[in-house]
Amino acid sequence: MGTILKLPIIDLSSPEKLSTSSLIRQACLDHGFFYLTNHGVSEELMEGVLMESKKLFSLPLDEKMVMARRGFRGYSPLYEEKPHSSTLAKGDSKEMFTFGSSEGVLAQIYPNEWPREELLPLWRPTMECYYKTVMDVGKKLLGLVALALNLEENFFEQVGGFNAQAAVVRLLRYPGELNSSGEVTCGASAHSDYGMITLLATDGVPGLQVCRDKDKEPKVWEDVAGVKGAFVVNIGDLMERWTNGLFRSTMHRVVSVGKERYSVAVFVDPDPNCVVECLESCCSETSPPRFPPVRTKDYFHERFSQTLASYSGSG
Numbered sequence: 001m002g003t004i005l006k007l008p009i010i011d012l013s014s015p016e017k018l019s020t021s022s023l024i025r026q027a028c029l030d031h032g033f034f035y036l037t038n039h040g041v042s043e044e045l046m047e048g049v050l051m052e053s054k055k056l057f058s059l060p061l062d063e064k065m066v067m068a069r070r071g072f073r074g075y076s077p078l079y080e081e082k083p084h085s086s087t088l089a090k091g092d093s094k095e096m097f098t099f100g101s102s103e104g105v106l107a108q109i110y111p112n113e114w115p116r117e118e119l120l121p122l123w124r125p126t127m128e129c130y131y132k133t134v135m136d137v138g139k140k141l142l143g144l145v146a147l148a149l150n151l152e153e154n155f156f157e158q159v160g161g162f163n164a165q166a167a168v169v170r171l172l173r174y175p176g177e178l179n180s181s182g183e184v185t186c187g188a189s190a191h192s193d194y195g196m197i198t199l200l201a202t203d204g205v206p207g208l209q210v211c212r213d214k215d216k217e218p219k220v221w222e223d224v225a226g227v228k229g230a231f232v233v234n235i236g237d238l239m240e241r242w243t244n245g246l247f248r249s250t251m252h253r254v255v256s257v258g259k260e261r262y263s264v265a266v267f268v269d270p271d272p273n274c275v276v277e278c279l280e281s282c283c284s285e286t287s288p289p290r291f292p293p294v295r296t297k298d299y300f301h302e303r304f305s306q307t308l309a310s311y312s313g314s315g
């Protein structure tokens with residue numbers, strides 16, 4: 001492991017909205033990563049989600065394959081995802097389970113897969129509770145991000161950037177296998193997240209690393225330590241586009257440390273129909289828009305079809 005990166009800590013419960021939003025602005029300019037504390041999701045719920053996640057991944061493979069991913073949601077077995085940067089011939093050493101809101105139009109287009117109630121009775125209520133609770137965090141946080149960009153607090157909601165039914169939760173299990181040749185084994189190869197913001201909870205096992213300068217060779221990877229009870233938050237590519245590159249969607253990966261690891265990533269993403277266009281407040285004569293407007297669903301379609309084997313784009 002390399003050096004540990006000291007990330008800024010943002011206290012979501014602070015009543016000083018303006019000073020919190022300026023801390024967020026600085027964190028997004030410098031790192032694109034920060035810790036979020038006092039967010040209102042209880043440790044009990046976070047631990048409950050990790051526990052239920054462990055139970056799901058412990059099911060026999062054929063039981064998990066009944067829920068195999070169609071489109072965006074469901075179970076993805078080991079090695080299914082293979083980002084461009086992957087050096088592994090067989091894909092990332094991780095298995096995942098993705099679900100979204102059970103309510104609204106999107107839940108009809110992309111139906112959730114659930115494990116059988118007889119097998120895991122607490123699974124669905126725990127996950128649905130987590131989804132709803134984290135959406136409140138996402139909404140509050142995006143309000144502060146909007147303030148950090150000198151926009152109205154409800155800007156992202158108004159433009160469809162925040163839709164409490166468009167987020168997805170991804171449960172991850174990294175088996176932690178090590179390569180006998182001494183090479184780095186990636187549970188998640190170097191990538192940036194596609195969407196707006198990601199809220200990550202982990203079981204405390206290390207492995208997450210960021211590369212602050214993706215153009216520098218050789219790449220410098222710094223470790224992100226887990227902080228108990230805190231979310232690790234990072235900016236995604238669509239937010240980077242929105243801010244004309246001002247806020248950074250930082251490259252990151254998960255390396256194997258020889259120990260099994262569980263994490264839960266919540267991708268707070270725009271509504272599929274939301275058009276993401278460089279904000280005027282982030283452009284000027286000397287800094288013209290660097291990205292053309294893009295519809296979220298078209299952007300995701302392109303990105304997913306590059307990384308997921310058998311991606312069809314529909315439910």
Ligand SMILES: O=C(O)CCC(=O)C(=O)O
Nearest residue numbers: 172188193208254263265
């Ligand atoms: O598991 C982690 O710590 C990070 C996962 C991640 O980066 C992702 O799923 O996009």
Ligand SMILES: [Fe+2]
Nearest residue numbers: 191192193252
């Ligand atoms: Fe990621």
